[in-house]
Amino acid sequence: MESALYGPDGFYVRPGGPGPAGHFRTSVHASPLYARAVARLLLWVDEALGRPEELDLVDVGAGRGELLTGVLAELPPETAARVRPYGVERAGRPDGLDPRIRWTGEPPGGTRGLLFANEWLDNVPLDIVEDGLYVEVARDGTQSAGDSPDGRDLAWLERWWPGAGRAEIGRPRDEAWAAAVATVERGLAVAVDYAHTRDTRPPYGTLTGFRAGREVAPVPDGSCDVTAHVALDACAGPGAVLLTQREALTALGVSGARPPLALASQDPAAYVRALSSAGEAAELTARGGLGDFGWLVQPVDVGPWPG
Numbered sequence: 001m002e003s004a005l006y007g008p009d010g011f012y013v014r015p016g017g018p019g020p021a022g023h024f025r026t027s028v029h030a031s032p033l034y035a036r037a038v039a040r041l042l043l044w045v046d047e048a049l050g051r052p053e054e055l056d057l058v059d060v061g062a063g064r065g066e067l068l069t070g071v072l073a074e075l076p077p078e079t080a081a082r083v084r085p086y087g088v089e090r091a092g093r094p095d096g097l098d099p100r101i102r103w104t105g106e107p108p109g110g111t112r113g114l115l116f117a118n119e120w121l122d123n124v125p126l127d128i129v130e131d132g133l134y135v136e137v138a139r140d141g142t143q144s145a146g147d148s149p150d151g152r153d154l155a156w157l158e159r160w161w162p163g164a165g166r167a168e169i170g171r172p173r174d175e176a177w178a179a180a181v182a183t184v185e186r187g188l189a190v191a192v193d194y195a196h197t198r199d200t201r202p203p204y205g206t207l208t209g210f211r212a213g214r215e216v217a218p219v220p221d222g223s224c225d226v227t228a229h230v231a232l233d234a235c236a237g238p239g240a241v242l243l244t245q246r247e248a249l250t251a252l253g254v255s256g257a258r259p260p261l262a263l264a265s266q267d268p269a270a271y272v273r274a275l276s277s278a279g280e281a282a283e284l285t286a287r288g289g290l291g292d293f294g295w296l297v298q299p300v301d302v303g304p305w306p307g
Helices: 002-004 032-048 068-072 153-162 171-182 245-251 263-266 266-287
Strands: 055-060 085-090 102-104 111-120 127-130 133-138 144-145 167-171 183-194 209-210 214-216 225-227 242-243 296-301
Touching: 002 127, 032 055, 032 068, 032 111, 032 266, 055 068, 055 102, 068 085, 102 242, 111 171, 127 153, 153 167, 167 214, 171 183, 171 296, 242 245, 245 266, 245 296
Parallel strands: 055 085, 055 111, 085 102, 111 183
Antiparallel strands: 127 133, 127 167, 133 144, 183 296, 209 214, 209 225, 242 296
């Protein structure tokens, strides 16, 4: 998985590729309402920090910088002028990116603001066990039984995914998230992803691939995304809150409610815009779809986000 995604000519680091948006649709690409909601969350953090002279916005797994670009456009000018935006990505800096955005391979230390990771943890490589043995995968996708898990992986399985015939060992995601949160001096760290919790672990796992908008076999040759859902409850640190995206975005003002019909006669153009916005909001918050994504909200030396 590491080699397929991030090795030489890996799916996410291949020069000149279309980036994630060319292969699958995330909330960031579904609607500008998502960036607007993240901007509102950043404004909440800004107030919680007492409106500092510099306000950090760190996007982990930044893709081609789409979310950062959208959030900066949604902020009031006086706030945007104080924001230090960072795109954290293993791929090179995209051409034409806003020069205000710093591009880096690791989250910066001493962050005071918001660290946001949208669909990052599902691409942190992990191992899989089946019937008590690691699953080995050849470059053509063929799977076979390997060795017995080591002690750390066994301990993780016993605590977080017990009794399964096939399980995805989320320990590397726990460690990656803990390292990211450790870079936040004060503010919020938020991870958003396909997720499950201890009482809803899928019996056969979730490993899959994506290419050009279609789900495909997870062949680790660099030709497709290789991903697995995240055990977000295992990642959560002290004081963290787990929400659905529907709950989180509703708290941030994203509503799929239909605009009043009276607006259609009073201002037809405004009604059409509001109707379009409601449709986009409904997609972002839909049960059985994007609304079921998990949000892990981790405060660091600030009060709990009211969402």
